[in-house]
Amino acid sequence: MNTSPSSSSSAIPLSALPRIAVLATGGTIAGSAQDATSTAGYQAGVVGVGQLLAAVPALSTLAHIQAEQIASIDSKDMSFALWAKLALRVNALLATGDIEGVVITHGTDTLEETAYLLHLTVKSTKPVVLTAAMRPSSALSADGPLNLLNAVSVAANRAAHGQGVLVAFNNRIHSARDVVKTSTFAVDAFQSPEVGALGWVQDGRVEFQRGVVRPHTVACEFAIDAASTGAWPAVEIVTSYAGATRVIVDALVQAGVRGIVVAGTGNGSIHAALQQGLADAVARGVAVVRASRVGSGHVMHNGAASDDALGFITANSLNPYKARVLLMLALAAGGTGPAALQQAFDLY
Ligand code: SIN
Numbered sequence: 001m002n003t004s005p006s007s008s009s010s011a012i013p014l015s016a017l018p019r020i021a022v023l024a025t026g027g028t029i030a031g032s033a034q035d036a037t038s039t040a041g042y043q044a045g046v047v048g049v050g051q052l053l054a055a056v057p058a059l060s061t062l063a064h065i066q067a068e069q070i071a072s073i074d075s076k077d078m079s080f081a082l083w084a085k086l087a088l089r090v091n092a093l094l095a096t097g098d099i100e101g102v103v104i105t106h107g108t109d110t111l112e113e114t115a116y117l118l119h120l121t122v123k124s125t126k127p128v129v130l131t132a133a134m135r136p137s138s139a140l141s142a143d144g145p146l147n148l149l150n151a152v153s154v155a156a157n158r159a160a161h162g163q164g165v166l167v168a169f170n171n172r173i174h175s176a177r178d179v180v181k182t183s184t185f186a187v188d189a190f191q192s193p194e195v196g197a198l199g200w201v202q203d204g205r206v207e208f209q210r211g212v213v214r215p216h217t218v219a220c221e222f223a224i225d226a227a228s229t230g231a232w233p234a235v236e237i238v239t240s241y242a243g244a245t246r247v248i249v250d251a252l253v254q255a256g257v258r259g260i261v262v263a264g265t266g267n268g269s270i271h272a273a274l275q276q277g278l279a280d281a282v283a284r285g286v287a288v289v290r291a292s293r294v295g296s297g298h299v300m301h302n303g304a305a306s307d308d309a310l311g312f313i314t315a316n317s318l319n320p321y322k323a324r325v326l327l328m329l330a331l332a333a334g335g336t337g338p339a340a341l342q343q344a345f346d347l348y
Helices: 049-052 059-063 081-093 113-123 146-153 247-255 273-285 319-332 338-347
Strands: 008-010 019-026 066-071 099-105 128-131 166-170 172-175 201-202 205-208 235-241 260-263 285-290 312-314
Touching: 019 049, 019 081, 049 066, 049 113, 049 146, 059 146, 066 081, 081 113, 099 146, 113 128, 113 166, 113 319, 128 146, 146 166, 146 201, 146 205, 235 247, 235 319, 247 273, 247 312, 260 273, 260 319, 273 285, 285 319, 285 338, 312 338, 319 338
Parallel strands: 019 066, 019 099, 099 128, 128 166, 235 260, 260 285, 285 312
Antiparallel strands: 008 205, 166 172, 172 201, 201 205
């Protein structure tokens, strides 16, 4: 783990030509439309990894590329089984001596969830870089080819070692923990609210402006093994809003969920009716995490005043979707009780 802020600039790749594995999972970067002017009406995940690589001849100047088609999906349909397959493959590849880094092409819609899952479960300090595109490969000014080139530049660069899982998108390098999708259509679709990007990549030059502070990858207790494919603790997300009720929470408890993340208003505040339902869920042994639907900032833990009395955990600066990932992993690792689970949220 690299815990110190760093400013490292280098156009020199890790070795003369490092071997980088590109794992393709689908998404708009592998999307295709009937005509080049269509950037919304297209099918995601239909273009194979060979074609994606062929669109970027300059990759051969950066690395020896070893490509694999892991899946061909629209990332809205990401599954636990595919998460496990991806994590297992990344760990297996990075355990071999000849692979210097991994690039994953992914849909933008759930990219931040997959990236954070890998950030907590990859067992290597070698670079893992996710990238994607907002325009299909058939579009005028498709953004996928340059994003892919930049992702390989980052994965092949020594400065990316020990930074955890990274996202290279629109010339910026983000930490998997911080990055979120913030636009439904713009090519500058990813931001790291409050903290900003880690650095940037342009024309083969990679520069980090800061380091990653919280533990990740090899410093995490979480692991994905072959048994993880179907055995994920059920954790769902509910939202608080004007007139919210406890109906959904009661149904989830009845269905046997292990955890509920609530996307609260403002600083994770919760409508009184919904809050009573969640407090009752805690009494039934369900882990409840208070996050915010706002999109930036953090949720303060109100200790004895309310959270501890109600048995609620707070998500810190994780958005509800990433809080769900961490809660699933913490529960799968045997975490029980609000105090122990809160420690995971305070740490990661
Ligand atoms: C997807 O997430 O697979 C489709 C949308 C995108 O990649 O932008």
